[in-house]
Amino acid sequence: MSSALDEDTRQTLDAGRETAGAMLRSAQKDLQKVFIVFLVGFIGSFYALRLYIWEFLRNVTEARMSAVTAEELQIIAQTPFDVILLQAKIGLVTGIIMAIPVFIYFSRDALEERGWWPSSPVARWKIAAGGLLSVTLFIAGLVYGYVVFFPVMFSFLANNAISAGFRPTYSIVLWAQFIFLLTLSFGIAAQLPLAMSALSYTEIVPYETFRDRWRYAAVAMVAAGALFTPPDPFTQLMWAAPMLVLYGFSLYLSKLVVTAKRGSERLDVWTAAGRHWNVIAGIGVVGALLVYGFYAYGGLALANDLLARLGSSRRFLEPGSTLPVARTVALAVWASIGALLAGAVGFMYYVYAELDAAVDPVTVGEPTEIDLGELDADGIRAAPPEAFADLSEEEALTMANEAMDDDRKEKAGAILDRFDEAEERRAAESDGDGDSSSGSDAPQSTTEELGDRASRAGGTFLDEFTGGEADEDDVGGYYTDVAFILDSLTSRAFRIAAVFGIVLASTFGWLYTGGIGRVFEQFLSQLPDQVTAADRIEVVALHPMEALIFEVKFSTLIAVLVTAPIVAYYAWPALRERGFVRGNRNVIFGWVAALVVGLLGGFALGYTTVAPTVISYLVAEGVRAEMVIAYRITNFFWLIFFTTAGIGLLTDVPVLMLLLNTAGVSYRSMRGRWREVTVGVLAFAAVATPADVMTMFLVTIPLMVAYGVGIAVLFVVTLGGRRDLSGRDSADSEASADAEV
Structure with a gap:
């Protein structure tokens, strides 16, 4: 069987293995020293954690907490081996990090043979200075995190859990992992000035790219703040604001080093300083x-x-x-x-x-020095032919792609047109010199490649996957339908996003201000007295952000459920045009009423009967044995949701399928597309439920069973697909079903 890797990849892997082997052979006689350094790092961090660091981290966690909040906070070990295994893992990582530089130093002979080790004192000095600067920036990031960010964040998280009626009982593993993850993120983020200036100086990423794409960088920093911090605006700003300031400083530093590089050939630094x-x-x-x-x-x-x-x-x-x-x-x-x-x-x-x-500016009157990337579409068309004379196909394709990525499709088309003209001119000159065969293939292939890219500029992103085909029997048909429906929602996107945001913010605000605690108390009142009499049922947060993560997920789920009918209402004309539904879109209001009735009925059944029965059965033995029952916020409240509102959602699945059939979605279509439904349900369960495979399947299986019940009900109601609740005759129904499946 032939290898799945191409020749270049295999050569790269072989070179890597050879280099690693050479480094091991070169450092063989000094591996004992490397191991000693690793052992020092391992044992030193192990005992430092035991003697100093745990206490230090606890003090940082409680630095901004009130005395009452700090007394409520507990850090626990869930298993007898939690603490020692955590210390061993941290020690291993610390030892490896300390041993790597020593190993590289002792294997320098192998690196020198391959030209990867600096040979001049100047180069070594630059590497040492860069390493020192990197360590300094890393420490500066840690200082900001431990002095400013961590105390404020932990105080907010603990107070939020207590105000909701829960006890912040952090698992030492989850608590330490959370701290070290944020520590690493601050340390890496602080390397931004060094990374940007190095990339700009070496022109791996030009300074102009960092300068022109600052908006993307700002969005990425805010997104990182949303990922690493609690979902409240204050702590996100505490993350994003220093990052934005750091990016601005890094941008200026990059400009300095790039200007110094470009101008040092014309002017000595000390001469420039001597003038002032x-x-x-x-x-x-x-x-x-x-x-x-x-x-x-x-x-x-x-x-x-x-x-x-x-x-x-x-x-x-x-x-x-x-x-x-x-x-x-x-x-x-x-x-x-x-x-x-x-x-x-x-x-x-x-x-x-x-x-x-x-630094000399571009000489006026030299067309070959024009920066085409800075011109707009009219400037590209007005540029002299000499500006494109030496343009390679790779450069043209890169500029066209960049223009399209910036949503400047007109400029991309102009670049392709001017490049085609330059290629034709070069081909004509080659024909005149009697060498037409050598230049004919490249222009044609380049024109076809760039033309194909340009032809997709006016299309949708999904056309990249479908090749422009709209056959309903292949994947391209699905993508075309989805693209058409999404395009129809563009004009209503603001209203949809506004409804989604209002519902999300309102639900989160209610939960955040104590609603989650009131739900817990109300639910406990539904349980039998023998279960709650001893007051042994307690809900705890094992992770610092556990309560907030649940609140965000639950709020998002509610917002999706509320927004879905609005999306269906605005997408109805496009769905009708593509043949998915029939009739007037005002039937959505009747659908919402029917689904709400089913949801409320299932919720009432679950809240009064199913959930209390399940919870009572689960905790009865523990209460009888006089155990203290402490449930995690995430697990307990998802259990409540699944046994209350989840019953209503299961009830709504067959109801929704019947409603879809009245709108023209055939029985055979829903039966034939069960695979797509399964994938969609799995994706929904992965996002909306706790990060647990078992829980994901516990959600997916009942939903698919409900879908199967809906298929069975439709089979009976539609006589096996021979009739349609939408009112179409059997012939139209059969033809539509054959086209949709």
């Missing part, structure tokens, strides 16, 4: 005077008073209070540091200004 030495020195003197004035004329007292008003216990210290020198000497030291920092800022500013001025 007096101004730079003056800025340094001003910096020294500002520091001196801060300490000598009441600035220290004002700063400490402001910190006290803000509720912070931290204070600025007097000069010399932490140094073994007199106050005058310490003041001189701090003033000197201020002078150096201010002078460095002035140095960087004037050097950058000189280097920027030294």
Whole structure:
């Protein structure tokens, strides 16, 4: 059997294995030293966790909590091995991280043979400086996380759980994993200035890309804040705001290094600084005077008073209070540091200004130097032919793709047209030189490739998968239908999103302000007295964000259920045009009434009978044995939902199928597309339920059983598909069914 990997991939893997083997052979005699470093990291972190870090993390968690909240907070071990296994895992990771640099150093001979090890002292100095800067930035990210972000976030999460009537009883594993995940995210995020400046300097990612795509970066940072932080605006802003400021600083730093690289060939750095030495020195003197004035004329007292008003216990210290020198000497030291920092800022500013001025602009009148990427569609059409003379097919395709990604389809078409003209001109010149055979194939293939890309520019994203075909019997037919229906909803997207957002925010606000606790108390009142008399049923949060995650998921589910009829109402004309439904879309109102009746009926049955019976059966033995029953928020409330509203949703499945049949969706169509329904139900269960495979199937199986009941009911009502509740005759029904299945 031939390999599934291409030749380049196999060669790359072989080279990687060979390099790894060479590194192991090169460091073989020093592997004991590498292992000793690993062992030091493993044992050191193991005991550091036991002696210092657990207490430190607990103090950080409780730093901004009130005494009552801190007393309610508990950190527990669920199994006898939780703590020691967690310490061992952290120790392993720490030991490996510490051992990797040592291993790379001892295997430098193998890396030197392949040219991967710096040979000059300058290169080594740059790597050392980059490594030191990376560590400094990582530590700065950790300081922000542990001093500012973590205390505020944990106080908010604990108070939210307590206000809802639950006890923040964090599992030490989940709590530690949550902290270390956020720690890593802050440390990595702090590397942004170094990463952006390095990528810009090496031109792997040009500085102009970071500059022009800043909106995408801002959206990505806000999305990361929503992923890593609780879903309240305050903590998300605490995450996103420093990131946006850091991105702006990184962008400016990238501009500095790129300008320095481009201008250093024309101007020496020290020469540029020498032209403004007096101004730079003056800025340094001003910096020294500002520091001196801060300490000598009441600035220290004002700063400490402001910190006290803000509720912070931290204070600025007097000069010399932490140094073994007199106050005058310490003041001189701090003033000197201020002078150096201010002078460095002035140095960087004037050097950058000189280097920027030294970079020659594009010479006017040289068409080959025109930056086509900066032009619009009219500029592309007006550009002289010489600007496209040396343009390769890869460059043209890249520029066209970038224009299309920026939703500038007219510019993409103009680039392709001008490239085709340039190709024809080159082909004609080759024909004139008697070498037409060598240049004829490339223009044709390039034109076909770019033309195919351009032809899809006016289509939909789904056309990329379907090839433009609309056959109802293949996957392309489904995608075409979906694209057509989604396009019909575009004009109503704002109303749909507004309804979804209002319902989501209202439901979340009700749960967040204590609604979830009131639901719990009301539900307990439905249980038998022998179950609740001992007050042994307790709901706890094992993860710091468990209550909020449940509130967000439940709110999203309610918003989806409320918004679905509105989406169906606005999509009805498109569904009717594609042959999925028949009749007037006002029948949606009758549908909603029927489904609400079924939902309320099932909910009443579940709330009064099914849920109390199930819960009583599950907890009876534990109560009888005088155990303390502590359920997780997620598991307990999803159990309540599935045994109450879930009964109503199961009831609505056959009802909805009957309603769809009255709208023209045939029995055979619903029977033939059970696979698509199963995939959709699985996707819904994966998103809406806890992250557990068993729970996902416990939701999917009843829903598919209800779907099967609906198929059976339709079989009886429609006489096996020979009649249709929509009023169509049997011939039309059969033809429609054959076309849809």
